[in-house]
Amino acid sequence: MDGTFKDNDYSKVVDADRAHVWHHLIQHKGFETGEPKMIIEGKGIHVWDQHGKKHTDAVSGGVWTVNVGYGRESIADAVRDQLVKMNFFGGTTGSIPGALFAEKLITKMPGMSRVYYANSGSEANEKGFKIVRQIAHKRYGGNKHKILYRDRDYHGSTLATMSAGGQDERNAQYGPFAPGFIRVPHCMEYRKHEQDGAPEENYGVWAADQIEEVILREGADTIGALCLEPVTAGGGVITPPEGYWERVQEICKKYDILLHIDEVVCGVGRTGVWFGYQNYGIKPDIVTMAKGVASGYAAISCCVTTEEVFDMFKDDSSDPMNYFRDISTFGGCTAGPAAALENMRIIEDENLMGNTLTMGERMMNNLHALAEKHAVIGDVRGKGLFIGAELVSDRASKDAMDEKMVGAVVADCMAQGVIIGATNRSIPGRNNTLCFSPALIATADDIDHITDAVDQALGRVFGS
Numbered sequence: 001m002d003g004t005f006k007d008n009d010y011s012k013v014v015d016a017d018r019a020h021v022w023h024h025l026i027q028h029k030g031f032e033t034g035e036p037k038m039i040i041e042g043k044g045i046h047v048w049d050q051h052g053k054k055h056t057d058a059v060s061g062g063v064w065t066v067n068v069g070y071g072r073e074s075i076a077d078a079v080r081d082q083l084v085k086m087n088f089f090g091g092t093t094g095s096i097p098g099a100l101f102a103e104k105l106i107t108k109m110p111g112m113s114r115v116y117y118a119n120s121g122s123e124a125n126e127k128g129f130k131i132v133r134q135i136a137h138k139r140y141g142g143n144k145h146k147i148l149y150r151d152r153d154y155h156g157s158t159l160a161t162m163s164a165g166g167q168d169e170r171n172a173q174y175g176p177f178a179p180g181f182i183r184v185p186h187c188m189e190y191r192k193h194e195q196d197g198a199p200e201e202n203y204g205v206w207a208a209d210q211i212e213e214v215i216l217r218e219g220a221d222t223i224g225a226l227c228l229e230p231v232t233a234g235g236g237v238i239t240p241p242e243g244y245w246e247r248v249q250e251i252c253k254k255y256d257i258l259l260h261i262d263e264v265v266c267g268v269g270r271t272g273v274w275f276g277y278q279n280y281g282i283k284p285d286i287v288t289m290a291k292g293v294a295s296g297y298a299a300i301s302c303c304v305t306t307e308e309v310f311d312m313f314k315d316d317s318s319d320p321m322n323y324f325r326d327i328s329t330f331g332g333c334t335a336g337p338a339a340a341l342e343n344m345r346i347i348e349d350e351n352l353m354g355n356t357l358t359m360g361e362r363m364m365n366n367l368h369a370l371a372e373k374h375a376v377i378g379d380v381r382g383k384g385l386f387i388g389a390e391l392v393s394d395r396a397s398k399d400a401m402d403e404k405m406v407g408a409v410v411a412d413c414m415a416q417g418v419i420i421g422a423t424n425r426s427i428p429g430r431n432n433t434l435c436f437s438p439a440l441i442a443t444a445d446d447i448d449h450i451t452d453a454v455d456q457a458l459g460r461v462f463g464s
């Protein structure tokens with residue numbers, strides 16, 4: 001594949017992009033003199049840019065998405081076959097892949113029952129919020145409408161999901177936000193010294209108790225749901241401390257608060273089990289997912305609920321308002337569930353979750369070994385193939401490394417042909433975590449290649 005690449009001239013495409021495309025999350029001044037990066041082709045865990053340069057992609061399409069890797073012809077075939085048979089009809093009706101994927105998905109989610117289709121993570125989360133709001137109006141006179149979200153978590157780019165956004169730098173300049181979203185403290189053990197009153201022992205239970213304090217302050221009768229990521233992604237790859245989730249579940253039960261788990265990143269195998277929450281024995285009421293559902297082969301997201309939640313929208317058919325009055329036009333696209341079905345088959349048949357656990361452990365071990373050598377690595381944390389390495393300027397004080405230096409590590413890896421990520425415009429002064437989420441097909445050689453590149457980059461940038 002490298003050969004045909006080098007013969008192609010993409011300069012016209014690059015010019016068109018530079019003239020007319022507004023890229024996501026990027027300052028464009030640099031494109032007046034330099035080129036935007038274009039990704040032209042992908043196979044397995046590798047992608048090729050406009051110059052034919054091969055990269056190992058350690059972040060699954062930049063944003064934790066392409067779980068089964070690039071160039072999967074069987075997914076393309078499944079989508080093609082479905083599109084020529086029936087591409088779209090609005091979601092008041094059913095479709096073959098929509099029905100079959102929902103059935104298959106629910107077999108992976110004991111306790112859950114209903115699948116609502118949409119097409120982005122933000123949108124799936126908004127569906128969850130609207131479900132909570134409608135329940136509040138229907139059952140609690142509008143009172144139980146507040147939605148709790150956590151410091152450092154992210155739930156999407158729309159204004160309602162940003163209202164539930166725990167990343168102040170991401171939210172900056174986009175307010176005012178929607179009312180009725182209330183923040184609870186984060187549960188990041190590595191930075192517990194920055195939280196007033198955090199104990200040395202049993203931090204996880206303490207961190208969950210902080211949620212209860214917010215509930216008591218606001219009044220439990222005003223709170224409808226708690227929305228959390230199982231492992232926080234863009235906020236710094238934060239794994240929950242021991243005892244946290246058990247206590248969170250107890251608190252939700254005690255105050256009759258629905259638990260909405262945002263699986264947009266962790267969902268569909270990323271942590272080595274189907275869903276991140278399944279690592280912690282959680283029983284959610286609402287689960288949202290997007291990125292890995294079809295590995296980016298088609299746009300699809302799902303908002304999944306228990307039958308109990310679903311029942312509240314059909315238990316009174318004499319009330320003309322008693323159903324979920326929501327629509328997502330492209331939630332009716334059949335390409336999404338067709339791709340998702342084949343994506344799930346691949347994960348099962350190729351035992352990709354087993355591979356995720358083995359390769360995740362290897363990557364963790366490699367990064368811990370790098371921490372022995374490079375004092376700049378303050379913490380390594382993660383679950384499965386979802387790992388972060390937090391860089392600090394001083395291990396004792398845990399002062400965050402300057403984000404420009406973190407960016408230099410990412411750039412050095414890119415120059416070596418390895419694409420890694422870093423927390424970006426997320427938490428003020430805390431954009432200092434390197435992020436790794438290679439495709440679940442990664443081999444031992446791929447993992448070693450990625451961490452070798454990080455080793456060299458850290459050596460060059462910090463002289464360690």
Ligand SMILES: Cc1ncc(COP(=O)(O)O)c(C=O)c1O
Pocket residue numbers: 063119120121122123125154155156157229233234262263264265290291
């Ligand atoms: C945890 C989490 N939730 C929701 C979203 C929003 O998903 P989307 O960009 O598909 O709207 C993201 C995106 O990165 C995410 O990381």
